[in-house]
Amino acid sequence: MLSAIALTACGGGASDGGGSTTQVAQAAQPQLLATVTSVSELYVATTGSDTNSGSASSPLKTIAKASQLAQPGTVVHVAPGTYPGGFKTVASGTATARIRYQSDTRWGARIVPPSSSATDSAWDNRGNYVDVVGFDVDGSVLQQGTAWTTGIYNGGSNDSIANNHVHHISKAACTTGGGGIGVDSYYGGVNASVDGNVIHDIGPAVCADMHGIYFSTNGVVSNNLVYAVSETGIRLWHDANRVTVVNNTLFNTNTGISVGGGDYYHTAGPSDYNRVSNNIVYDNRSYGVIETGATGSHNVYANNLLAKNAVADWRLQNGLLASGSISADPAFVNYVRTGGGDYHLSSASPAIDRGNATSAPLTDLDGAKRPSGATFDIGAYEFGAVGGTSGSGSGSTTTQLPTTANHLYVATTGADSNPGTASAPFRTIARAAQVALPDTTILVAPGTYAGGFRTAASGIAGKSIYYVSSTRWGARILPPATSSNDTAWDNRGNYVVIDGFEIDGTTTQAGTPWSYGIYTGGSYNTIRNTHVHHIASKVACTSAGGSAIGVDSYYGGVMGTVDANLVHDIGPAGCSFIQGIYISTSGSVTNNIVYRVAEAGIHLWHDANHVTIANNTVAASNTGIIVGGGDFYRTAGPDDYTNVTNNIVYDNRYGISEQGSTGIHNTYTNNLVYQNASYDWSLKNGLKSVAGISAAPGFAAYTRTGTPDFRLLTSSPAIGSGSTVRMPTNDFVGIVRTSADIGAYQH
Known part of the structure; x- marks a missing residue:
C-alpha cells in the first residue's frame, strides 16, 4: 500500500509563511448545564x-x-x-x-x-x-x-417523525403487532406527522401483524418510501380518523394501504374523513388500497396510481369509489422489487402531472419543491424537481443512474458467490469490481459495508465504470472489525465514477486506523456526491499524511474530478499533514463543502497543475485553499494554469495561499474570503485577487462546532457576485445555477 507515500502533504503552516498550526481558540462553554434555566x-x-x-x-x-x-x-x-x-x-x-x-448528518x-x-x-x-x-x-x-417489534414508536401529541431511515425491524419472528414507525393514540396522542421517511424490510415473510407505518390517530402521512413489508405498507386502525395519506410510494408489501378503525382506545369510530391521494401503490402481494373494519362515508380516494397488485387494486366499503385513478406501470427510473433501485419517476411515467393539489405537500422526499411541472406528480418523488433543503447537505436521497450497457448489484443480503444480478446480488464492492467491464453500473443498495478494499477495474473513454450508491449516502463504508489497510476505498482503475457513498471513520476498530477516505490513483476518475467524515481523527500526526478524498499522480493518474462532496472532521487538531481534498494532478474541484479539517480544506501539491477550483465552501479549518507544487513525481512543476474562482473561504486560520512552486498563470477571481484569523490571501509572483469580496458570507446558520447550514440568505453578498467563467452547471444539491453565486449553493 503506497498511498501514504503518494499523499504526503507539504503542510499549510510549515512552508512559505504558513505560520503556526495551532488552531483558533474556541469560546468557553458552560460546564454545569443543570444550573442553566434556558437550554x-x-x-x-x-x-x-x-x-x-x-x-x-x-x-x-x-x-x-x-x-x-x-x-x-x-x-x-x-x-x-x-x-x-x-x-x-x-x-x-x-x-x-x-x-x-x-x-x-442525515x-x-x-x-x-x-x-x-x-x-x-x-x-x-x-x-x-x-x-x-x-x-x-x-x-x-x-x-x-x-426483540424489537417497532422502530420509532410515538405516543405523544403534535409530533413529527421525518426524514428517517427505519429498516430490518422484527425480521426474525412474527409478533403480535409492530412496524417501522408507529403513531399511537393509546396514551392520548393526537395530530401527528410522518413525512419523508424510507422504511423497508419490516417483519418476516407471511406475518399478518407487521406494518411499515401504523397510525391510530389524526394527522398526515406523506412523502414516504415503503417497501419489503410483511403485511401493510401504511395501516390506519384503532382511533384513526381525519388522516391525510398523500404522495407516498409503496411496493412489495402484502397490502399497500389499509384504512379502517376498530379496537378503539378513545373513540367509538368509525375511521372517517380520511384522504388518500397521489400515492403510488404497486406490485404488492395482495391488495393495493383497502377499507377494513369500521369506516365512514366521507373518506376520499383521489388521483392514486395502482397497478400489479396481485388480488385487486381496490376494495372499498360504503359504496365509495376512487376518482382520478391510474392503472399503469409507474415507470420508475430503475425498479428493483427487493430494494436498491431508483424509485424516482422516469420521463415516461404516467404519474407526472397527474396528482391532486388538495393536501399535497410542497416538497418531496428529496426535499425538492413541488410542483415542478404543470401540477403535482403522484408518488414520493416529484419529477424534475431539484434542490433539497437539509443544512447538512443531503439533497436528493436517490442517486440518478447513468445509462450503461451492463449492470451489477451489491447488497448486504448478497453473497460473492452470486452472479451479481438484481435478484442475486454480490456482497462486496470489491467482488463487483473483479467482474466489471467498461460501460458498467455497479448499483450498491443501502446498508453497512466493511471498508479497506481496493478496486482496480478500468473503463474506457465514453464507457466508464460507475460505482453508485442507490440511495445517496445510504451505502455506508465503515472500518472493518480488524483493519489491515489505512484507506477506506483505494481505487486504481481508470475512467471510474464513485457516486453517492458515505465513508464514515467515526468508529475505530482494531488494526490499522484509516488515514484516507477515498483514494484514487487512476486517470479520468470522478468522485461525487459522497459524504466523507471523521477520517484520521485518531491517527498519529506524521509526514505519512492523510486526506478525506485524494486524487493522486503517483501511479500516473491525470484529470481527476471531485464534485459536490461533503467533507468534514478530518484529522487530529493541529496536524499539518492531514487534508480535506488533496489533488496532485490535473482536474477540477467544484461544489464541495469542506469544514473542520486539520490542515487545508482543499490542497494542491506534487504534480498539480491546470486545476479548476470553483464554487466550493471551505470553513473552520486551518487553511482554506492551498495552491502549489513540490516533491514532484512525474513533472518538474510548477503548479501553473490553476484557476480559483467563486469560492467561499471563511473562518479558517489562513485563507487562500500559494506555496511551494507556483507559476504566473494562476488566477484568483470572484472569491469571498473573510475572517481568516492570520490572513485572507498569500499569493506569489505578484498575483492578486480580482473581483474578490471581503464580507461575512451570510450563511443560513453557521457554527464552528455543530452542523453548519451553508445555504445563502437572501441578503448574502455572495449572490450574483460570481463569475460565469468555469462556473459548474449545477450546485451542491443539483440545482441548476441560474445566477453566478459564490460558494457551493445556488441561492
Whole structure:
C-alpha cells in the first residue's frame, strides 16, 4: 500500500509563511448545564458522557439523557455514530417552542440494538410537540433479550417523525403487532406527522401483524418510501380518523394501504374523513388500497396510481369509489422489487402531472419543491424537481443512474458467490469490481459495508465504470472489525465514477486506523456526491499524511474530478499533514463543502497543475485553499494554469495561499474570503485577487462546532457576485445555477 507515500502533504503552516498550526481558540462553554434555566441546544456524541454539560465541547453520551435535560425550544444535536436503542424520551415542547431531536448528518446517527435488549422499541417517544429528524434505525443485527417489534414508536401529541431511515425491524419472528414507525393514540396522542421517511424490510415473510407505518390517530402521512413489508405498507386502525395519506410510494408489501378503525382506545369510530391521494401503490402481494373494519362515508380516494397488485387494486366499503385513478406501470427510473433501485419517476411515467393539489405537500422526499411541472406528480418523488433543503447537505436521497450497457448489484443480503444480478446480488464492492467491464453500473443498495478494499477495474473513454450508491449516502463504508489497510476505498482503475457513498471513520476498530477516505490513483476518475467524515481523527500526526478524498499522480493518474462532496472532521487538531481534498494532478474541484479539517480544506501539491477550483465552501479549518507544487513525481512543476474562482473561504486560520512552486498563470477571481484569523490571501509572483469580496458570507446558520447550514440568505453578498467563467452547471444539491453565486449553493 503506497498511498501514504503518494499523499504526503507539504503542510499549510510549515512552508512559505504558513505560520503556526495551532488552531483558533474556541469560546468557553458552560460546564454545569443543570444550573442553566434556558437550554436552546444540547449535543450528543458517541465520545460524550452523561455526566457532561451537553454543550458542543462537552457532549452527552445518550439521547435519553438529553431528553431529561431538554426544555421547550431545545434542539438536541446528535453527532454521527452508533447509539444503542431501546430508550424512551418524555420531554415535551410547546406549540411555539418544539423539542427537536436531530441527527446532524442525515442517517449518520444510527440507532442499533443494544447487547441485551429490555424493550421492544428502538425509540419510544412519549413527549408532545417533538420532532425526530434524520436518524437511521437499524435492527439488522439481533442481540440478546427482547426483540424489537417497532422502530420509532410515538405516543405523544403534535409530533413529527421525518426524514428517517427505519429498516430490518422484527425480521426474525412474527409478533403480535409492530412496524417501522408507529403513531399511537393509546396514551392520548393526537395530530401527528410522518413525512419523508424510507422504511423497508419490516417483519418476516407471511406475518399478518407487521406494518411499515401504523397510525391510530389524526394527522398526515406523506412523502414516504415503503417497501419489503410483511403485511401493510401504511395501516390506519384503532382511533384513526381525519388522516391525510398523500404522495407516498409503496411496493412489495402484502397490502399497500389499509384504512379502517376498530379496537378503539378513545373513540367509538368509525375511521372517517380520511384522504388518500397521489400515492403510488404497486406490485404488492395482495391488495393495493383497502377499507377494513369500521369506516365512514366521507373518506376520499383521489388521483392514486395502482397497478400489479396481485388480488385487486381496490376494495372499498360504503359504496365509495376512487376518482382520478391510474392503472399503469409507474415507470420508475430503475425498479428493483427487493430494494436498491431508483424509485424516482422516469420521463415516461404516467404519474407526472397527474396528482391532486388538495393536501399535497410542497416538497418531496428529496426535499425538492413541488410542483415542478404543470401540477403535482403522484408518488414520493416529484419529477424534475431539484434542490433539497437539509443544512447538512443531503439533497436528493436517490442517486440518478447513468445509462450503461451492463449492470451489477451489491447488497448486504448478497453473497460473492452470486452472479451479481438484481435478484442475486454480490456482497462486496470489491467482488463487483473483479467482474466489471467498461460501460458498467455497479448499483450498491443501502446498508453497512466493511471498508479497506481496493478496486482496480478500468473503463474506457465514453464507457466508464460507475460505482453508485442507490440511495445517496445510504451505502455506508465503515472500518472493518480488524483493519489491515489505512484507506477506506483505494481505487486504481481508470475512467471510474464513485457516486453517492458515505465513508464514515467515526468508529475505530482494531488494526490499522484509516488515514484516507477515498483514494484514487487512476486517470479520468470522478468522485461525487459522497459524504466523507471523521477520517484520521485518531491517527498519529506524521509526514505519512492523510486526506478525506485524494486524487493522486503517483501511479500516473491525470484529470481527476471531485464534485459536490461533503467533507468534514478530518484529522487530529493541529496536524499539518492531514487534508480535506488533496489533488496532485490535473482536474477540477467544484461544489464541495469542506469544514473542520486539520490542515487545508482543499490542497494542491506534487504534480498539480491546470486545476479548476470553483464554487466550493471551505470553513473552520486551518487553511482554506492551498495552491502549489513540490516533491514532484512525474513533472518538474510548477503548479501553473490553476484557476480559483467563486469560492467561499471563511473562518479558517489562513485563507487562500500559494506555496511551494507556483507559476504566473494562476488566477484568483470572484472569491469571498473573510475572517481568516492570520490572513485572507498569500499569493506569489505578484498575483492578486480580482473581483474578490471581503464580507461575512451570510450563511443560513453557521457554527464552528455543530452542523453548519451553508445555504445563502437572501441578503448574502455572495449572490450574483460570481463569475460565469468555469462556473459548474449545477450546485451542491443539483440545482441548476441560474445566477453566478459564490460558494457551493445556488441561492
